[in-house]
Amino acid sequence: xxxxxxxxxxxxxxxxxxxxxxxxxxxxxxxxxxxxxxxxxxxxxxxxxxxxxxxxxxxxxxxxxxxxxxxxxxxxxxxxxxxxxxxxxxxxxxxxxxxxxxxxxxxxxxxxxxxxxxxxxxxxxxxxxxxxxxxxxxxxxxxxxxxxxxxxxxxxxxxxxxxxxxxxxxxxxxxxxxxxxxxxxxxxxxxxxxxxxxxxxxxxxxxxxxxxxxxxxxxxxxxxxxxxxxxxxxxxxxxxxxxxxxxxxxxxxxxxxxxxxxxxxxxxxxxxxxxxxxxxxxxxxxxxxxxxxxxxxxxxxxx
Amino acid sequence: xxxxxxxxxxxxxxxxxxxxxxxxxxxxxxxxxxxxxxxxxxxxxxxxxxxxxxxxxxxxxxxxxxxxxxxxxxxxxxxxxxxxxxxxxxxxxxxxxxxxxxxxxxxxxxxxxxxxxxxxxxxxxxxxxxxxxxxxxxxxxxxxxxxxxxxxxxxxxxxxxxxxxxxxxxxxxxxxxxxxxxxxxxxxxxxxxxxxxxxxxxxxxxxxxxxxxxxxxxxxxxxxxxxxxxxxxxxxxxxxxxxxxxxxxxxxxxxxxxxxxxxxxxxxxxxxxxxxxxxxxxxxxxxxxxxxxxxxxxxxxxxxxxxxxxxxxxx
Numbered sequence: 001x002x003x004x005x006x007x008x009x010x011x012x013x014x015x016x017x018x019x020x021x022x023x024x025x026x027x028x029x030x031x032x033x034x035x036x037x038x039x040x041x042x043x044x045x046x047x048x049x050x051x052x053x054x055x056x057x058x059x060x061x062x063x064x065x066x067x068x069x070x071x072x073x074x075x076x077x078x079x080x081x082x083x084x085x086x087x088x089x090x091x092x093x094x095x096x097x098x099x100x101x102x103x104x105x106x107x108x109x110x111x112x113x114x115x116x117x118x119x120x121x122x123x124x125x126x127x128x129x130x131x132x133x134x135x136x137x138x139x140x141x142x143x144x145x146x147x148x149x150x151x152x153x154x155x156x157x158x159x160x161x162x163x164x165x166x167x168x169x170x171x172x173x174x175x176x177x178x179x180x181x182x183x184x185x186x187x188x189x190x191x192x193x194x195x196x197x198x199x200x201x202x203x204x205x206x207x208x209x210x211x212x213x214x215x216x217x218x219x220x221x222x223x224x225x226x227x228x229x230x231x232x233x234x235x236x237x238x239x240x241x242x243x244x245x246x247x248x249x250x251x252x253x254x255x256x257x258x259x260x261x262x263x264x265x266x267x268x269x270x271x272x273x274x275x276x277x278x279x280x281x282x283x284x285x286x287x288x289x290x291x292x293x294x295x296x297x298x299x300x301x302x303x
Numbered sequence: 304x305x306x307x308x309x310x311x312x313x314x315x316x317x318x319x320x321x322x323x324x325x326x327x328x329x330x331x332x333x334x335x336x337x338x339x340x341x342x343x344x345x346x347x348x349x350x351x352x353x354x355x356x357x358x359x360x361x362x363x364x365x366x367x368x369x370x371x372x373x374x375x376x377x378x379x380x381x382x383x384x385x386x387x388x389x390x391x392x393x394x395x396x397x398x399x400x401x402x403x404x405x406x407x408x409x410x411x412x413x414x415x416x417x418x419x420x421x422x423x424x425x426x427x428x429x430x431x432x433x434x435x436x437x438x439x440x441x442x443x444x445x446x447x448x449x450x451x452x453x454x455x456x457x458x459x460x461x462x463x464x465x466x467x468x469x470x471x472x473x474x475x476x477x478x479x480x481x482x483x484x485x486x487x488x489x490x491x492x493x494x495x496x497x498x499x500x501x502x503x504x505x506x507x508x509x510x511x512x513x514x515x516x517x518x519x520x521x522x523x524x525x526x527x528x529x530x531x532x533x534x535x536x537x538x539x540x541x542x543x544x545x546x547x548x549x550x551x552x553x554x555x556x557x558x559x560x561x562x563x564x565x566x567x568x569x570x571x572x573x574x575x576x577x578x579x580x581x582x583x584x585x586x587x588x589x590x591x592x593x594x595x596x597x598x599x600x601x602x603x604x605x606x607x608x609x610x611x612x613x614x615x616x617x618x
Contacts, residue, residue, distance in 0.1 A: 034421075036550075088600075090364065090418065091561065092557075094553060094557075095553075095558075095596060095599070096596070096597060096600040096601075098550050098596070099593040099594070099596035099597045100593065100597075102589040102590065102592055102593035103590055103594065103597075105589060106589045106590035107590065110587060110590075219546075223429065226422060226425070230422040234418065273437075273439070277434055277438075280433035280436065280437060281434065284426040284427070284430045285430065287422070287423070287426045288411065288423055288427065291415050291419055291423045291426075292411060292414065295414065295415045295419055297419075
């Protein structure tokens, strides 16, 4: 029973990681760009969401507004600044987007102040529901799972069945060839970046009520999103989904059960010390292992 | 021609004299606080220089270099808590610990390339970060204090000027070693691997071993920098191993000039002094720092070093 509930938590966390990793892997795969500032868009999305939810008094009104505003910020950033970095090496991209993190953190502190904001879950989803008979599960968390699945399906459909999806796939598997065949990459890149930013805002809106909306919230989750992207294979949406679910499950289940599990065959004091350590490290051990055996990730997009 | 040669020989001598005189002048002018600031700059310069060996000379983008820096710092702090306060014992152990971790992490990471190498070094650094977070006997998330600076016979490291001069000597020694290393056969092979690994493999060089040795030596130097920083701050916490710290070291080096012998020194000085000045002036100093970094990326791709060392950026 507990295992099932933790499994749902893992699924929920994994799907949120997917929202962030999807945008990251596309920017990575299509534009060949390391974007450390992706986490800042997530933070900005969450702050906009918290502010708009308070201003409009409605979670549901604020959600599309926050997503649109964050997408607009992302697209402006892309066409104004990041576009110039595509042709540069990865080191310059790391430096520039690290600078953007510093700038975004201080701008947010200037506008909203240093203290964390509160974002309440919508009232309709405040209760619990029974997905598993006999075990009430918070309705908002269940809703997050639903949103995550819906986005995954929609993105999959977009990538596989639409013209834009075909262009994205072409860009990820062979950028030069897509360019040579006359794809309007400028518009495509801006569009992809805007989509990634909107997904960041969505993740921020979903996780805001569960975690704190605060400065620096983007940095810790950014690294986990990068882990997902690398495990899945850079540029692959399917890889991002599988990687995100793996990371979400390993992290959540590891934290919940590793200490108990270790007690089975180790003395209690050692197990108590080792369990949380291993649980925190589990995700990174997973990534190192995947890279050791499959050095280009599970689903490499470049053929 | 003659004139230029003599200035290029004179400049290092002038810098050394200025660096030696600085603490005495600062104390005399009542600015003793700045001796500590400059000591910190030199320690970060050493850490960034060790990263320069990996990145600038070896061509490996390591995003986990703060791990070795942190391991060195923790080695000194943990030994001090267990009663070992002699620098002769603790510092070599910190260096050895940095080297040992670099050897193991490098041995696994160097099987990957490019972006995947960036990410796997990051993963190992994060593992060590969480290891120290959960190390409750030594402070866990809060970190541990170093009761007193390490002890050396004859020298009193509690004195800011003495510690400054010792750090200066160590930094100068490491830079000298790096210069010798870069000019040696080993350094030449390393640069060959950076430029064209396939070719060096075809020529019969065991490229993996060369890169691993480079990675390990850099880990040792970062361990030494860690031993110094814990003595300077009197404190170490897991945040010293955080990925943003690895990022900061990378930024310093890029800012100063990757692959230029003094790139780490120039970058650490530029970034930390900028931070010092901006933070006196405004609470939003990170905003200013970010804008300066953006300007450097867009306008001075070779780093600040390239402004006063044109054509000399490749060691």
